[in-house]
Amino acid sequence: MKFSIKIGDKEYPIEILEKNGEVKIKVGEKEFIFEENKEVFLARTKLEKKEFKERKILAPIGGVINEVFVKEGDFIKEGQKLFLLSAMKMENEILSDFDGKIKKIFVKKGEVVKKDQLLLLGE
Amino acid sequence: MRILKFKKLDSTQKKAKEIVQKMKPWTIILAEEQISGYGRKGNFWYSPRGGLYFSVILPKAKIEDLQIMTILSAFCVAKILKEDFQLEPFIKLPNDIYVRGKKICGILTENLIFGKEIRASIIGIGLNTNIEKFPENLKEKSTSLKIELKSEINNNKVLERIVKEMKNIFEKIA
Missing domain, CATH: 2.40.50.100 (RNA polymerase II/Efflux pump adaptor protein, barrel-sandwich hybrid domain)
Structure with missing residues (x-):
């Protein structure tokens, strides 16, 4: 299945594939593979707090x-x-x-x- | 000893500081003439063609040893003026040498300190060898070997003598 989503001004092409119990989701060039009951790291949502050393x-x-x-x-x-x-x-x-x-x-x-x-x- | 020779420089000290990280100890930066030669507190050092102007990159040492080295470098030059040229030098500590009440040599030590560490030390020496005349504002306060001896001095030989003496002393104290 192919479609696109828009976040802000940016558009992302999405493709969802299912094969042998695996779901592959492509967002632009990035691929994420999901299996049942397994966690997948997607992205960081906020920056780490930078410690400024005196x-x-x-x-x-x-x-x-x-x-x-x-x-x-x-x-x-x-x-x-x-x-x-x-x-x-x-x-x-x-x-x-x-x-x-x-x-x-x-x-x-x-x-x-x-x-x-x-x-x-x-x- | 490795000698980097230049016809003209702003200052041998300035050049030495620019290149010191890439140079081995006892490398000498020598200029026939300096445009902006300087002594302590940035005081201008008159450096026309004929004089001997050079900077020596010292090996790593403790700051107390570097201080002694400054004083002993003046002693080295004074010793050579006495032994080789039969002059009567007077050392005005820590950095100046006078003959007959007029300045003939100035010595400056500069250290580059990074944190608490001495990254580099450079001794600069300006010796008035073959200078025949000084400008109006300096002529009462300055002299040269040529004026005192009425003969031409071999700068290369004097340079070699001074640096050899400095090396001997450094190896004994540091």
Whole structure:
């Protein structure tokens, strides 16, 4: 048996076949085979809830923040330059270790920071 | 040691940071001239043709060892200026070398930190070798080997000497 159904604006061709106790239903290119008393997975009806993990960037050493390269609300990529921290007579570029969005920046240019101080919160 | 030579670069440090993930330790990025050479806090380093400008990709090390390496690199250069050229260098810690009260060399260490891990460390050295003249704003504060010795310097030999000394020291401390 062939027919079509419309869901919203989309039309789906349907074909129903029965053979040897099996019912095969074709929806477009997809096939579903049904046998008596057996469950068949058809489709997910809602998205899994995505858990956004909070990410922190901490000062790896104490020093002075000489540059802040990003701002709150920015979308950042792993490896992107976030801060320039002058410490121990060296210039240290602090790079992001995650892809995500910056929720909050806790430091500004010229600020002295301690080791493990929270610099940035992202998700 | 592997040396990547360029006629002209923005800066050897900038180039080194771009390619560091693909390079082995002790790779050297060398430029005959830099357009935007820089020292600490982004201060401009005058880099005309004739001078010696290079960056060294260091092996992985703890941050405390990298700090010592910065200071000892200045010591390496000062030692060579004294032993090979009979000059009297003065090291203004952590990064500058002076001769007769004028700056002759600057050293900068940059670390790329990913999370808590040092992904890469690069030491940049700018040594005024064959620079005959400095612009008006620098001439009272800067000097070169050519000005001090009134003779031409072989940049390749000096480069090799400096990096060999740095390698010796690094192997002892890290």
